[in-house]
Amino acid sequence: MGRRPPAEPFHARVERSLRDTFLRVAVPAATRRFHLTRRHALAELGEPLRWRQLARAIRAHTIANLDRYLAQAADAVEARGGRVHWALDAAAAVEAVLSIARAAGVRRVVKSKSMVTEELELNRWLEAEGIEVVETDLGEYIIQLDGDSPSHIIAPAVHKTREQVRQLFSRLAGQELPDDAQALTDFARRRLREKFLSADMGISGANFVVAETGHVVLVTNEGNGRMVTSLPRVHVAVMGMERVVPTWEDLAVLLEVLPRSATGQKLSVYTSITGGGPAPAGEGDGPQEFHLVIVDNGRSRLLGTRYQEGLHCIRCGACLNACPVYREIGGHAYGGVYSGPIGAVITPLLEGFDGWEELPHASSLCGACHEACPVLIPLHDLLVDLRSDEADQERAGRWEVLAFRAYRWLCERPWAYRWAARAAAALQRPLEEAGWLRGGPGPLKAWTEGRDFPAVAARTFRDRWRDLAAGEGDGQ
């Protein structure tokens, strides 16, 4: 079990995204807006860097003591009458949820947005048991109806047009709905309200789990997270094991940076601090059963390595919004559950390099991701480290290995470097046109697909230096 890389190769996915004219407008518009509001919202705090340093310190401390805080959270949940399920991998996590559903006789599940359940492909497994699963975040609902997958951590349906949504909803309604976001949203509200009120089980993710009390913290804007955790008789929260936060004081800091970094809000509309245990009898609503599923699924492979900081991520999406590569290709081209810079880092780490070799290279290393990250993960440095791991594992292409061997040899020998420059200047002559090349072999071909390339100078700078030095008499 576990997800496989898409069958379609990376470059084909990229080409498809680049041809998607809606995507090329919608994604930059949305990410630009998130990016600017994020910056504004953090600036309002006064000293954004200090807040980010503090948030990072909290995450670093938590992950460095993860075993302790997970044990504390689990103890708290059990003391409050909740149940904890430990899942080393996706199969164990799915089995835990399925057995809870079987025991409770669940027929219908409502879900709020959860990236970790995407990792588990939980919906597929629940449906195979004959259980109806309904995604209730508006974006996720749209995605689910279309058999699609989310393309952004916080704006899952950013790649869908209103017309696509209108058609999907009209099919469901059995009548043509108007081309109006308000009317379409109202339709989803009515439709999903019935589902909330009749579901047996709610499944949520967890933005944080407070170790002190076992409370699950969910940050949402629509209110579906509240519905899912308040109305059905069973609440199952599925958490990636890194989502724990030691104390309320730590939570207070992380909640100042998460919504600001995600959507530019001071706080999201709903911050639910819920569960940990079942609702006490006599409250009239709230779940009668609470389960916490703690998922490793490859995460422990990052612990103790230089990639440990990858687990500091609080899933705000700021790196996606800042990334100029994401802006061009959107989330689907990355092919995994997590896209953008954080996806390029953690996907190969969680899943292994096979089928994901290109991801660490899908970055110009511009550093915008690190600049945006609320917990200061050095994403661009980690991408270089991953490239280094790939080279060490002999995953680089043959021409590249040879090229860098030659590069080293030449750069270590200035006489050879000089000779090679002259040779290149001579060899390029048939291709040259007024100082530029418009084609060529190997990497030059890739470059000149869309750009002209400057010819190597007939006289390099080092060849000119003697004259320059003589001119002023101050050379070496």
Place this chain on the structure above:
Amino acid sequence: MSDARERFLARVRQALAGGAGPAPGYAAEAGAAVGRGSMPPRADHPGSDPAAWPARFAAELEAVGGSAERTAWEEAGPRAAAYAGRLGVRRVLAWDPAALPGPGGELLASVLAWLSGEGLEVRTWPAEAADAELGVVVAEAAIAASGTVMLSSGRGKGRSVSLLPDHLLVLVPAGALRPTLAEALADLAQRTRGGDIPQNVVLITGPSKSADIEQQLIQGVHGPRTVHALLVAPRGAGA
């Protein structure tokens, strides 16, 4: 089950102990010595004078699409009725005033009495929630810096009341305002550390919203479409 727990935690423990951890030299600014627990001063802090907090709270709530007004205790009922009147709603679902000890319960009782007197149909929790049009609750805390109200669940304090009706009226008693989230969560921490652990606490900042369809902002996706807060002065203190 404890077996699974031990295996899981042992793997985490071993991985943490066995490796070098994050490499040095990465991201210089991240290395600055910032200790947990030392919260930086914030430029947008509403200040230490509680007199300034209601206006800030109202401005923040309005900025996110909600509304707020300050009122004398004695005027809270008429103001609530006026809000219901503007919305044109008839069916009210409220928390049970008997479940709220102290001034919050008295305030809620007086507001509900007024609404009933105005001819609205008022039910108290637990009761059928699905067809209610207006929910009425009492904030345990309210945060000036973000226009947020904090509600916690309990007997007579159903989660559904602030969630299912199309409109939400929140009574914020005098003394419930806190400057920032940190103080509100400090109150909660004190409470849970004292052994009083609510199953559900929610921080609500304005009406439900989404921008999932072509980034167009829509209010009222699953939760209330409108949120109105009454900042109520102490009884007999005027507005």
Place this chain on the structure above:
Amino acid sequence: MKVDLFVTCLCDLFYPDVGEAVVRVLRRLGCRVGFPPDQTCCGQPAFNSGFTEQARAVARRLIEAFSAGEEEGTPIVAPSGSCAAMVRQHFPRLFAGDPRWEERALRFAGRVTELSEFIVGRLGVDDLGGRFGAGLEAVAAYHRSCHMSRGLGVVEEPLRLLRSIRGLEVVDLPDAEDCCGFGGTFAVKMPAISTAMADRKLDAVAASGAALLVGSDLGCLMHLGGRLRRLGRPVQVMHTAQVFDRALGGGG
């Protein structure tokens, strides 16, 4: 002041005119310029591609090439924010824990500055306008390259120098902090994405109304200039050193 020029391989091989401009600018500002002849590349292409051992070998060669000035700590000036960032940010990491090289790498990193950073920060010059009265009549947009702005933190220095030049109108580039899509080997590994990013940057240049695009990194300029030429857009591309050189009455 005595300075050593680290001309960088791109400049040496493809843009020797820029190298000459750097030399003239530094001389006009009173520097004696040396060119250690054994220098080649900083190792960045290999480093960024994950060929760490090759990068280390090339980096060692560069440090050795500049060893003559090591004692006195002669400043090293490079007409590239990216290469300077490679040395300052990554050399210490490349040699961390290496008893023979760590110390030398740190000392070397301490000597390396980018051209405009050097002019403003070390020479204390932030006005090129009236010095020789040459000036340059143009509307220019400045591309702040990522490694220079985010890696070195150098953003204001080149802008201040450009704005001091008589006749040169420096307009704001929309989304100035966005990457142009060069990214070293990224430009040939992911050419389609790289080119799409260039187009977005060049659309911003067009929107700014600039007829001249100025930058401090030849990698970015090679990429943007190559795309401009392919598109047939009449925007002129210059390195900051060439603009400074013109302002100071140099040969360009």
